[in-house]
Amino acid sequence: MIAVTFFCQGFSALEMSNALGIQSNKVEAIAWVLLQRSLLQAMSDLTSDCKDSLNINKLNLKMLCEQLDLTIEKKNLPLDSDFFKNPKKIPVVEDAKNCYLLWLQSHGLQRAIAEVLANRLPRYFVFALVQQWMTNSHEYALLHDAIASPFATANEREWAWMRYSGWLQRKVDESMFGELFGLRQIYIRLRAYYKRSVKVNGSKRTERIVVDLEKNIKEWLEYAHHNDAIRVICGGPGCGKSSFSRMLAAKLTDEENEELPTLPVLFVPLYLLDLSGDLLESMRDFFQADLDNILPLNPLEKNNAEHRLLIIFDGLDELSMQGKVAAQVAKDFVSEVQRKLLAFNRQELRVFVLMTGRELTVQANKEEFRKEGQILHVLPYYRTREDLEKHIYVSESGLLEQDQRQCWWKKYGRLKSKPYNGLPDILNQREKIVEITAQPLLNYLLALSYECNTIDFLSKNDFNENEIYHSLLEQVYQRDWANYQHPTLGNIRQEEFERILEEIAIACWHGNGRTATTLQIEKRCTSGSLKKLLNVFEDGVKASITQLLTAFYFRQTGFQGSEATFEFTHKSFGEYLTARRILLEVKLIQQQLEQYRENSDIGWDEKECLKRWVMLCGPSKMDEYLFSFLCDEIRLNALDQVQRWQKTLCDLVSYMQQCSLPMEKLSPRLEKYIDEVTYSRNASESLLATLSGCALFTKEISSINWHGVSTFGNLLSTIQGQRVNHENPLVFACLNHLNLNRCNLLFRDLYMANLEGANLEGTNLEGANLQEVNLKAADLRMANLQETSLQRINLEGANLEGANLEGANLEGANLQRANLQRANLQRASLEGANLEGANLEGVYLERTKFSRANLKNTLWSKEIHRQDLIGIKSTLNIPDSTEF
Numbered sequence: 001m002i003a004v005t006f007f008c009q010g011f012s013a014l015e016m017s018n019a020l021g022i023q024s025n026k027v028e029a030i031a032w033v034l035l036q037r038s039l040l041q042a043m044s045d046l047t048s049d050c051k052d053s054l055n056i057n058k059l060n061l062k063m064l065c066e067q068l069d070l071t072i073e074k075k076n077l078p079l080d081s082d083f084f085k086n087p088k089k090i091p092v093v094e095d096a097k098n099c100y101l102l103w104l105q106s107h108g109l110q111r112a113i114a115e116v117l118a119n120r121l122p123r124y125f126v127f128a129l130v131q132q133w134m135t136n137s138h139e140y141a142l143l144h145d146a147i148a149s150p151f152a153t154a155n156e157r158e159w160a161w162m163r164y165s166g167w168l169q170r171k172v173d174e175s176m177f178g179e180l181f182g183l184r185q186i187y188i189r190l191r192a193y194y195k196r197s198v199k200v201n202g203s204k205r206t207e208r209i210v211v212d213l214e215k216n217i218k219e220w221l222e223y224a225h226h227n228d229a230i231r232v233i234c235g236g237p238g239c240g241k242s243s244f245s246r247m248l249a250a251k252l253t254d255e256e257n258e259e260l261p262t263l264p265v266l267f268v269p270l271y272l273l274d275l276s277g278d279l280l281e282s283m284r285d286f287f288q289a290d291l292d293n294i295l296p297l298n299p300l301e302k303n304n305a306e307h308r309l310l311i312i313f314d315g316l317d318e319l320s321m322q323g324k325v326a327a328q329v330a331k332d333f334v335s336e337v338q339r340k341l342l343a344f345n346r347q348e349l350r351v352f353v354l355m356t357g358r359e360l361t362v363q364a365n366k367e368e369f370r371k372e373g374q375i376l377h378v379l380p381y382y383r384t385r386e387d388l389e390k391h392i393y394v395s396e397s398g399l400l401e402q403d404q405r406q407c408w409w410k411k412y413g414r415l416k417s418k419p420y421n422g423l424p425d426i427l428n429q430r431e432k433i434v435e436i437t438a439q440p441l442l443n444y445l446l447a448l449s450y451e452c453n454t455i456d457f458l459s460k461n462d463f464n465e466n467e468i469y470h471s472l473l474e475q476v477y478q479r480d481w482a483n484y485q486h487p488t489l490g491n492i493r494q495e496e497f498e499r500i501l502e503e504i505a506i507a508c509w510h511g512n513g514r515t516a517t518t519l520q521i522e523k524r525c526t527s528g529s530l531k532k533l534l535n536v537f538e539d540g541v542k543a544s545i546t547q548l549l550t551a552f553y554f555r556q557t558g559f560q561g562s563e564a565t566f567e568f569t570h571k572s573f574g575e576y577l578t579a580r581r582i583l584l585e586v587k588l589i590q591q592q593l594e595q596y597r598e599n600s601d602i603g604w605d606e607k608e609c610l611k612r613w614v615m616l617c618g619p620s621k622m623d624e625y626l627f628s629f630l631c632d633e634i635r636l637n638a639l640d641q642v643q644r645w646q647k648t649l650c651d652l653v654s655y656m657q658q659c660s661l662p663m664e665k666l667s668p669r670l671e672k673y674i675d676e677v678t679y680s681r682n683a684s685e686s687l688l689a690t691l692s693g694c695a696l697f698t699k700e701i702s703s704i705n706w707h708g709v710s711t712f713g714n715l716l717s718t719i720q721g722q723r724v725n726h727e728n729p730l731v732f733a734c735l736n737h738l739n740l741n742r743c744n745l746l747f748r749d750l751y752m753a754n755l756e757g758a759n760l761e762g763t764n765l766e767g768a769n770l771q772e773v774n775l776k777a778a779d780l781r782m783a784n785l786q787e788t789s790l791q792r793i794n795l796e797g798a799n800l801e802g803a804n805l806e807g808a809n810l811e812g813a814n815l816q817r818a819n820l821q822r823a824n825l826q827r828a829s830l831e832g833a834n835l836e837g838a839n840l841e842g843v844y845l846e847r848t849k850f851s852r853a854n855l856k857n858t859l860w861s862k863e864i865h866r867q868d869l870i871g872i873k874s875t876l877n878i879p880d881s882t883e884f
Contacts, residue, residue, distance in 0.1 A: 003731045032862060036072060040065065040134045041094050043122035046100075049175045050117055055247065064103045071099045086255065088122040097121045101566050112417040117180045120173045127166035128769045134159055154290060157304055160296040161264055165253035167294050168267065172819050177444070181415045187247055188408050188440070190240050191215055192233070192376040208396035213244060214251075217354070218260050221310065225478060226349040232316075232369055233354065234362035235378035237572040238441025238626055241356040244378070245312050248354075252310065266299060266312045271318040271512050271567070280335045309351050313337070316357025316365075316572070318512065328724075330361050334368045353511045364727050380438035405437050412447055424450065428616045432463035441570060445472050459571055466632040466839030469576040473498055500525055502584065508568065509626075512618040515567040572625070579629035585616050586690060590648040606655040610683075611665040613652070617686035618679030631693040639698065646694040646702060653687060654705040657715055685719050685731045692734035692754075702758050709744040709764075720749070728752055736774075756794075 014332075043064065069798060072092060087093070097118050104114035133140060153653045173182040193208040195338035212232070220231055235241050249265040251257045272289070273282045297304040319329040337353055344351040362375060369375050381404035383393075392443045413420030427433050427450065436442045449455045449471040479495045504525040507516040568574040589612065595603030595737055604612070634642055661683060663669070670676050695702050705714050707764055719731045728751065735750075737757040747767040756776045766786045774794045783801045790805075792812040801818045806826045813833045822842040829849040836856045843861070 003204070008642060016718075019067055027142050029856075030140055032072060033389045034129070034132060034140055034143065035090075036068065038125055038129040039068060039093070041128040041132065042121055043096075043129065045511070046117065046121060046124045050178075050180050059107060059717055060103075063098070063106070063223060067099045068096060071095050088256070091124055096125075102376075103721075104328065110417060113180055114412075116185065116415050120182060120183075121174045122164075123166075123169045127163070128172045130159075130163045130166045134163060157297050164294060164296045165264075166247045168246075168253050170266065170355075172246050176237075177448075179415075183243055183246065185242065185415055186411055187442075188381065188404050188411070190244050190767050191379040191404075192216065193379060193393065194373045194376055197373055205392065208377075208391055208393045209373075210379070210393055210400045211376070213258070213378070214248065215246060216220055216373075216376065219722075221261055221352060222350070223350055224344045226347075228371060229345055229349060229351065230338065230353045230355065230369065230710065232362055232375045233356045233378060234375060235357050236359055236439070237575070238570065239378045239380065240438050240440040241378055242314050244497065245314050245354065245356055247578050249310075249312060259296055263308045263310060264296070264299065265312065266296075267312045267314065269316040270313050270333075271515060273319075273335075275319065275333055276838035279333075279340055305350075308718050311351065313353060313355045316355055317361040330357070331365050331368070334365050334790050335876065338368065358625070360727075364725065373813060381408060381440065381443065382434070382438040384434070384438075398697055405443065408440075408443065409447070416451075430457070430463055436463065436465060436468065440570065442468060445469065446852050448475055464632050465634055466576060466579075466629065466636060469573070473501070480505050498580075502581035503767060505568075505574045506581050506616065508574050518566070521566075566613065569854070572629075575626045575629050576633075577632045579625055582616065582630060582686070582690065583633050585612065586645050586649070589613070589652070593648055593651070606652060607659070607662045607665065610652060611662045613687060614661055614663065614666065618683040621682050622686045622689050624733070625729060627689050627693070627730060627733070629689065631696060634693045634697050634798040641839060642694050643700065644742075646691065646698055646700065649687065649691040649694060650702050650704050656684065656687070657704075657711050658707050681719055684715065687731065688719075689729055689734045695757070699757065700737065701757070702737050703739045706743060707743060712740055712743045713745055713748055717749070723749060723751075726751070 004497060028295045047059070076235050092203045094210045100121055101111075101114050101118040103776055104117060105111055109117070137555040156411050172184040172187075175181070176183055176186070177428045181212070189246055190213045191210060192213040195206045197204055197207050198207055199205075219232065220228075233241050233244065245267065248260075249267045250598070251260050252263055253263045255262060268283075268286065274285055283300050284298060287295055297307050300304045316330045316333070316723045320332055334355075336356075341351060341353060348617045348623065358578065359377075363833050366375060379400075383400060388400075395401070405422075409420045409423045412418070423437060427437055435444070436446055445468045449468055450457070452475055455467055474494065477497050507520045507524045510516075511520060560700075589604070590610045592604040593606070593609055597603075634645075638746070661680050663680060666679075670679065691702055704712075716731065720729055732750070732753040735753050735755050735758060738755070739759045740763050741759050742762040742764075742766045743760075745768050746764055748765065749769050750773055751769050752772045753770075754774045755778055756774050757778060758775070759779045760775075760783050761779050761781045762783060763780070765788055768785075768788050770785075770788055770790045770793055772794075773790070773800050776794050777797045778795070778799070778801045780798055780803050782804075785808050786804050787807040788805070788809070790808050790810045790813055792814075793810070794814045795818050796814050796816045797818060798815075800823050801821045802817050802823060803820075804824045805828050806824050808825075808828045809831050809835050811831045815830075815835045815838050816831055817837040818835075819839045821839055822844075823840075824844045825840075826844055826846040828847065830853050831849050832852045833850075834854045835858050836854050838860070839859045840857050841861050
């Protein structure tokens with residue numbers, strides 16, 4: 001914190017008033033001191049918040065204090081109840097803001113930019129005022145007795161809520177990404193939709209009802225019934241869920257707010273909750289861990305209960321730290337919250353709960369939220385025509401038609417003093433870039449890259465999201481110190497800076513996905529070559545790590561024991577860096593294994609490679625979001641390089657399933673057998689996922705030497721475990737392009753698996769569940785698919801020549817351009833299937849069902865008998881020579 005408050009230290013309020021030369025009565029003098037202390041503290045905090053944009057060492061703090069004194073001396077201070085009811089509106093605050101504005105300009109900031117910063121002062125002042133009153137209340141005793149204010153009449157509980165409300169207000173005004181503006185200044189009101197089933201002409205269809213998210217929540221808070229106390233907001237990474245929640249909390253606790261009902265709000269980031277016990281116990285621990293004394297008294301305790309309360313639980317997807325499957329932890333938490341709400345709201349609706357989470361987590365718990373409108377899906381800034389045609393949206397007052405990107409860029413231009421009248425045309429010319437600008441977080445990161453010209457948007461045909469994150473890393477490194485040694489980073493080169501951040505990301509991944517302690521980070525960063533990088537700092541490794549964390553987008557969240565805990569400000573930053581580190585390990589393994597094979601005295605053998613892989617990927621599961629970043633990172637490399645990685649990974653999978661993972665080589669070895677099982681499962685899945693990412697890029701078959709016909713099935717069973725719901729483990733999305741030639745997958749559960757491009761020639765899939773599986777372009781020649789469930793399967797372009805599909809259920813399957821020559825379709829059901837352009841020459845048909853099938857441009861043999869084609873229509877395109 002910038003030391004502008006030195007002027008106040010060591011003096012009582014009366015002593016300060018005398019020092020300031022205030023000659024009025026004591027009550028007014030003390031009020032002036034309270035005002036000055038609070039303003040100075042607010043200016044101090046605000047200036048510290050924007051230190052990246054100001055040269056802190058050259059700030060003339062004495063001049064700021066003197067200018068503030070002169071401003072205060074010239075003004076009258078009305079000592080009435082309005083002094084405390086709405087402190088932002090005290091006239092002298094506006095004068096102080098102008099004083100602060102001039103001071104910022106004197107330090108080189110353009111007026112438009114300085115105004116953005118100065119406009120945030122009033123809310124910083126409110127929080128500082130409450131803090132000052134509560135911390136030094138004994139010094140303001142005369143003022144307490146003289147004014148009928150909320151402060152004077154409030155008890156401890158009310159004071160705590162005032163302070164917490166001020167803190168919530170200030171949080172949305174704090175600098176974001178080192179900018180001079182906060183979330184409040186750049187925020188765009190979000191839209192959302194909920195699903196509604198309707199009957200049209202006797203059949204059901206799903207409509208998406210579009211709403212203004214804030215307005216929808218307002219109506220819920222005002223009119224909800226006592227058994228309707230929960231709302232869930234879901235969306236992908238960076239869609240604005242948490243930003244909306246923070247803005248909602250700030251608005252609901254703002255006395256000036258006229259749009260929303262004012263009520264106490266408790267904002268709870270779920271990764272801070274320990275859910276090993278009862279929810280109420282977890283909340284007690286949450287309040288006890290508040291070392292900064294920001295939170296109010298626990299409103300879930302009977303003595304501190306509020307008449308009405310909104311609790312915002314942010315981040316359902318971040319509940320995986322308890323050692324269980326993430327989806328199960330979230331499900332248990334939701335059930336626990338619902339049980340507690342039944343007790344809290346037995347007589348009347350007193351406690352509301354708003355939850356946020358990523359789509360996959362909420363989808364896994366959708367059965368818990370059956371009321372229409374309980375789950376609200378956040379909409380992006382812009383909807384493509386393709387999406388609007390794909391789904392049925394119902395929108396009032398043109399709500400969905402607005403392109404919110406234009407509004408955002410106009411705001412951004414004003415705040416940055418840039419001539420943006422909307423989204424720059426160059427960013428609206430590539431489909432992939434259009435998709436990125438539609439997402440709030442990525443749109444902002446793209447704006448940073450656009451300003452710095454770090455990405456050539458004109459030449460990009462296949463834009464990659466990871467390029468935006470990499471551009472951000474470059475900007476963080478070069479932001480204000482491109483031409484001189486940075487006081488935090490010293491002489492660390494950019495690639496070294498990025499390497500340390502990757503290790504920090506792994507420490508967070510091994511923790512709960514977003515947070516890690518300095519000790520955990522230190523352990524990762526002091527191993528191997530990274531230790532020498534940290535030695536450039538003068539204050540020791542732990543202090544070095546803390547300094548480095550503040551250079552990137554981290555914030556301190558508290559303590560675990562005596563260790564400070566840091567978190568990524570956005571979880572997706574950690575996922576991006578983790579993906580980079582995993583791919584780095586692939587590069588190292590490929591290089592070292594090649595060296596070993598050329599000269600066994602150097603490099604790593606397969607066992608050493610797999611040991612390192614287990615240490616990196618064993619502690620935590622890879623999820624769909626991390627996998628997506630990994631695939632994008634792979635695509636940034638040359639094709640021949642990725643081909644070499646794919647070959648190396650195939651060799652490791654072959655070695656792993658023959659010799660198993662070398663758990664005995666871990667140092668220290670894991671103490672419990674169940675931990676070794678977990679590490680083995682996670683490492684195996686991550687290995688197959690990384691191989692999948694390479695194959696998605698090369699489009700080549702991953703040739704793995706399966707040492708038995710059941711080996712692959714056994715490996716899949718080990719990773720999958722017992723199915724408990726419709727959700728699949730990640731590995732099911734990562735089976736593309738595998739060589740499963742002649743494998744035995746009898747009665748195998750492959751529901752919704754991705755087997756695109758896989759080689760399944762001669763594979764035994766009899767009785768397997770292939771419902772909704774993606775087998776696009778797969779090779780299924782001579783495969784045994786007898787009595788198999790293939791409903792809604794994607795077999796577009798697949799080769800099924802000679803396959804046995806006797807009795808198979810292919811209802812609703814996509815068989816466009818599939819090769820079914822000489823396949824056995826006896827008793828198969830192809831009702832509603834799409835066979836457009838498929839080749840059915842020489843197929844064996846007996847009692848085969850084709851009702852509602854699309855047989856446009858289908859190739860048939862001449863020897864077809866009508867009795868074999870149940871449901872066939874005379875209007876179908878069948879050769880004239882066909883005998884019926």
